[in-house]
Amino acid sequence: MVDAAEGVLALEWIDGKSVRFLLGGGAEGEEEEDAEDEEPEDADVGGQGHDDDPLSEYGVTQEGVMAMVGAEIAKMHRADIIHGDLTTSNMMLRHPRADKGLQLVLIDFGLAYTSTLVEDKAVDLYVLERAFASTHPASEPLFASVLRAYQAGMGRDWGAISKRLDDVRLRGRKRSMVG
Amino acid sequence: MPGRIRKRSPLKKPERPYIALGLEGSANKLGAGIIKHGPDGSTTVMSNVRHTYITPPGEGFLPRDTAQHHRDWALTVINDALSKAQISLHDIDCICFTQGPGMGAPLSSVALVARTLSLLYNKPLVGVNHCVGHIEMGRQITGAQNPVVLYVSGGNTQVIAYSQQRYRIFGETLDIAVGNCLDRFARVIDLSNDPSPGYNIEQEAKRGKRLVPLPYTTKGMDISLSGILTSAEAYVQDKRYRPDGATASGSDDIITPQDLCFSLQETVFAMLVEITERAMAHISSKEVLIVGGVGCNERLQDMMGIMAKERGGSVFATDERFCIDNGIMIAQAGLLSFRMGHRTPLTKSSCTQRFRTDEVHVAWRA
Numbered sequence: 001m002v003d004a005a006e007g008v009l010a011l012e013w014i015d016g017k018s019v020r021f022l023l024g025g026g027a028e029g030e031e032e033e034d035a036e037d038e039e040p041e042d043a044d045v046g047g048q049g050h051d052d053d054p055l056s057e058y059g060v061t062q063e064g065v066m067a068m069v070g071a072e073i074a075k076m077h078r079a080d081i082i083h084g085d086l087t088t089s090n091m092m093l094r095h096p097r098a099d100k101g102l103q104l105v106l107i108d109f110g111l112a113y114t115s116t117l118v119e120d121k122a123v124d125l126y127v128l129e130r131a132f133a134s135t136h137p138a139s140e141p142l143f144a145s146v147l148r149a150y151q152a153g154m155g156r157d158w159g160a161i162s163k164r165l166d167d168v169r170l171r172g173r174k175r176s177m178v179g
Numbered sequence: 180m181p182g183r184i185r186k187r188s189p190l191k192k193p194e195r196p197y198i199a200l201g202l203e204g205s206a207n208k209l210g211a212g213i214i215k216h217g218p219d220g221s222t223t224v225m226s227n228v229r230h231t232y233i234t235p236p237g238e239g240f241l242p243r244d245t246a247q248h249h250r251d252w253a254l255t256v257i258n259d260a261l262s263k264a265q266i267s268l269h270d271i272d273c274i275c276f277t278q279g280p281g282m283g284a285p286l287s288s289v290a291l292v293a294r295t296l297s298l299l300y301n302k303p304l305v306g307v308n309h310c311v312g313h314i315e316m317g318r319q320i321t322g323a324q325n326p327v328v329l330y331v332s333g334g335n336t337q338v339i340a341y342s343q344q345r346y347r348i349f350g351e352t353l354d355i356a357v358g359n360c361l362d363r364f365a366r367v368i369d370l371s372n373d374p375s376p377g378y379n380i381e382q383e384a385k386r387g388k389r390l391v392p393l394p395y396t397t398k399g400m401d402i403s404l405s406g407i408l409t410s411a412e413a414y415v416q417d418k419r420y421r422p423d424g425a426t427a428s429g430s431d432d433i434i435t436p437q438d439l440c441f442s443l444q445e446t447v448f449a450m451l452v453e454i455t456e457r458a459m460a461h462i463s464s465k466e467v468l469i470v471g472g473v474g475c476n477e478r479l480q481d482m483m484g485i486m487a488k489e490r491g492g493s494v495f496a497t498d499e500r501f502c503i504d505n506g507i508m509i510a511q512a513g514l515l516s517f518r519m520g521h522r523t524p525l526t527k528s529s530c531t532q533r534f535r536t537d538e539v540h541v542a543w544r545a
Contacts, residue, residue: 134347
């Protein structure tokens with residue numbers, strides 16, 4: 001919140017991690033190096049070495065997080081707010097607290113605007129879908145559960161948005177036109 | 180938060196020097212390049228020869244004429260590359276060629292040359308995705324580790340990030356490519372195509388003073404450019420437009436071709452910087468690598484530099500030898516996949532105009 005007249009800037013500390021991190025979308029500053037000069041680390045297949053799931057401390061499954069994402073976006077779209085930059089980096093999972101349970105928080109509304117158009121909502125979802133595909137490679141079932149929760153949240157409006165989303169997906173160049 | 184995770188590259192150091200010939204002809208440039216990967220992990224550009232098909236002002240290059248140009252020049256360019264590298268075709272390990280994306284006719288005429296050489300000298304063929312060629316050459320030349328790649332050329336406009344053995348497309352153009360947009364505008368105001376229309380636009384833009392309003396069309400992570408081109412073209416019909424703007428005094432309410440070049444560049448590049456910045460924010464990368472012909476544009480490099488500096492990062496760009504389509508990048512990407520054991524059998528060596536960057540399995544990176 002910004003109150004320019006009073007010179008006040010209010011920020012909220014969200015005690016949690018980004019959804020991108022929690023889904024194992026890679027840590028910051030990963031590096032590659034040449035094959036030699038290094039002890040072989042056979043266990044480290046793919047380099048990420050997930051021994052424990054970071055989600056366990058939140059007491060929720062990936063599926064559960066996806067449902068929260070979908071529900072949260074639906075809530076926002078029902079208020080005709082378009083986020084404009086939906087990615088898993090812009091979502092945080094807040095540790096459960098006594099008064100409220102586990103919360104999913106959308107952040108970074110720098111590109112947000114209000115719109116009632118189906119097109120804008122569909123593009124908003126499409127941005128998220130692309131962000132999923134480019135950061136979380138095995139993402140298709142995950143994004144499907146986001147959409148399921150979104151559908152439940154949007155009710156009647158879902159039909160039009162879903163149809164438009166299919167249109168938006170067909171845009172772009174050099175798509176394979178087979179089948 | 181875990182610290183820096185080091186991943187081991189699956190690419191082993193070569194036990195002997197490997198040499199590859201790369202042939203590129205997806206658009207109006209015909210290129211042949213020879214690259215060597217040494218056992219000490221070094222990469223040497225042995226030669227990099229290019230011949231460009233230049234059309235008169237006001238005209239673009241048509242597939243049939245471009246293919247004819249490539250057929251006329253193929254032998255000269257390849258011989259030139261070989262003599263500059265001081266080797267013969269017998270010393271080469273593999274012949275790499277552009278399999279797509281690009282214009283069909285020029286692609287197939289160059290692929291035909293590659294197949295013929297492969298059969299004559301009994302060398303394996305390696306088909307290369309043109310975009311991956313650009314990315315790998317950019318990484319090699321600049322030493323950027325894991326950058327967000329902005330690939331901007333006459334046929335492609337993509338923001339790419341690497342993840343799990345694929346170059347994944349974050350955002351791209353929904354209609355025409357940015358180079359195409361600039362080139363076509365150059366035709367409208369009758370700029371020369373020599374050395375390239377984009378270069379001439381850049382020079383004109385330096386003398387532009389007035390920023391005319393143009394649409395700003397980012398769509399999610401994607402951008403759309405065809406409408407901007409139409410708007411810019413419409414200014415040429417405006418009654419304030421003076422084709423010979425140089426003679427006017429500063430106070431007149433006029434629009435010059437220079438102003439339009441300037442406005443077009445500023446608007447389009449701002450959009451590119453925006454989508455690149457969002458990709459950087461998402462994958463937390465501090466490096467941007469600009470590749471492709473439009474990547475030579477110094478104004479684009481400047482604008483990207485300002486953005487990267489504000490994020491505490493840096494821009495990597497190459498000069499025209501490696502930005503503009505060339506044979507060496509095809510050799511580089513081809514040799515990397517050759518060293519991972521990839522071969523393109525003759526029966527699978529046909530070209531495709533639609534060959535997306537994210538279809539390629541990047542076996543040589545962790």
